[in-house]
Amino acid sequence: MNLDSETKAVELPDDHGTELRLWLRLLTCTTLIEGEVRSRLREKFDVTLPRFDLMAQLDKVSDGMTLSDLSKRMMVSNGNVTGLVERLVESGHLDRRTSETDRRVQFIRLTKLGRAEFRKMATEHEKWIADVFGDLSPKDIRELMRLLAKAKGSAQRSAKARSA
Amino acid sequence: MNLDSETKAVELPDDHGTELRLWLRLLTCTTLIEGEVRSRLREKFDVTLPRFDLMAQLDKVSDGMTLSDLSKRMMVSNGNVTGLVERLVESGHLDRRTSETDRRVQFIRLTKLGRAEFRKMATEHEKWIADVFGDLSPKDIRELMRLLAKAKGSAQRSAKARSA
DNA sequence: GCCAATTGCTTGAAGTTTAAAGAAATTGCA
DNA sequence: TGCAATTTCTTTAAACTTCAAGCAATTGGC
Numbered sequence: 001m002n003l004d005s006e007t008k009a010v011e012l013p014d015d016h017g018t019e020l021r022l023w024l025r026l027l028t029c030t031t032l033i034e035g036e037v038r039s040r041l042r043e044k045f046d047v048t049l050p051r052f053d054l055m056a057q058l059d060k061v062s063d064g065m066t067l068s069d070l071s072k073r074m075m076v077s078n079g080n081v082t083g084l085v086e087r088l089v090e091s092g093h094l095d096r097r098t099s100e101t102d103r104r105v106q107f108i109r110l111t112k113l114g115r116a117e118f119r120k121m122a123t124e125h126e127k128w129i130a131d132v133f134g135d136l137s138p139k140d141i142r143e144l145m146r147l148l149a150k151a152k153g154s155a156q157r158s159a160k161a162r163s164a
Numbered sequence: 165m166n167l168d169s170e171t172k173a174v175e176l177p178d179d180h181g182t183e184l185r186l187w188l189r190l191l192t193c194t195t196l197i198e199g200e201v202r203s204r205l206r207e208k209f210d211v212t213l214p215r216f217d218l219m220a221q222l223d224k225v226s227d228g229m230t231l232s233d234l235s236k237r238m239m240v241s242n243g244n245v246t247g248l249v250e251r252l253v254e255s256g257h258l259d260r261r262t263s264e265t266d267r268r269v270q271f272i273r274l275t276k277l278g279r280a281e282f283r284k285m286a287t288e289h290e291k292w293i294a295d296v297f298g299d300l301s302p303k304d305i306r307e308l309m310r311l312l313a314k315a316k317g318s319a320q321r322s323a324k325a326r327s328a
Numbered sequence: 329g330c331c332a333a334t335t336g337c338t339t340g341a342a343g344t345t346t347a348a349a350g351a352a353a354t355t356g357c358a
Numbered sequence: 359t360g361c362a363a364t365t366t367c368t369t370t371a372a373a374c375t376t377c378a379a380g381c382a383a384t385t386g387g388c
Contacts, residue, residue: 244375
């Protein structure tokens with residue numbers, strides 16, 4: 001009887017505990033910060049996080065974006081974006097225009113109102129985030145950025161391998 | 165005229181850009197992994213992520229947990245947990261029992277079926293996560309753990325300061 | 329013991345989210 | 359050209375989520 005291999009098999013049926021703990025910690029951090037941002041957005045601006053996120057994507061460009069672009073960037077489903085855009089057009093923050101060369105395509109832009117309101121929120125938002133990470137040194141931040149970039153690459157590789 | 169202070173004021177109206185980029189990267193990582201886990205859970209086990217998360221909390225304990233405990237640990241609202249538990253009791257995965265000493269309190273446990281199914285899923289889940297972080301060295305993982313712990317502490321401090 | 333405050337949970341409304349199916353338009357290829 | 363794939367977007371159903379209001383039970387002064 002091979003005691004070594006027996007013991008190993010029982011105690012280390014592949015030790016993936018550290019990765020799991022890492023994932024849970026990552027998730028906890030994100031959930032915590034997301035909840036905080038959500039609360040503050042509601043409290044100070046009476047706006048939901050998804051709407052803020054959508055406007056943030058649109059604020060980056062001047063000439064509009066299609067629904068598909070939005071759903072890819074926000075990493076949510078197409079149908080989801082349809083509904084969000086609908087409500088934001090309704091409230092006067094967004095402007096939708098059908099493409100002249102491809103009638104399936106809708107270009108979405110921030111209205112003047114939408115951009116003005118977003119800019120106000122974004123300024124505050126940036127301060128909140130700075131405060132949230134206030135205990136981290138510049139070096140900590142650089143290191144986190146680097147490691148998260150590596151993690152992102154790894155996760156993309158893993159996701160791609162599955163769907164292939 | 166003081167050129168220095170002028171320039172500074174224009175170019176650095178508080179530079180919080182790095183923190184914001186860090187937050188977006190953190191969020192992207194989490195969203196990416198979460199989406200991957202969600203897909204695989206649905207695909208292989210036909211279960212939703214929230215249900216898996218809830219069962220994961222209950223699997224840690226043998227003698228059950230109250231709804232409040234669950235909502236605190238999962239960092240979601242009370243009403244949310246009520247609905248989730250309801251559906252999982254319905255499907256035979258959970259068991260609810262009213263406390264004898266405090267009739268407001270409900271103790272929730274995994275049924276035999278629930279625990280068996282969860283264990284199967286958890287084994288697979290752990291492998292997925294190990295693969296997701298597969299490109300990271302043990303040292304990378306240790307560093308990420310450390311920095312995320314620091315970030316979590318910082319975020320908690322920030323959240324607490326606001327609500328105070 | 330009384331009763332205001334607190335705690336545990338549920339409910340209802342509004343919104344977000346996904347997955348899946350489908351409609352409309354365009355593209356590419358034989 | 360013809361028409362099968364593809365792309366873009368919408369729709370639908372079910373589930374998830376939050377917030378706020380509310381109910382019932384318990385607790386902590388007094």
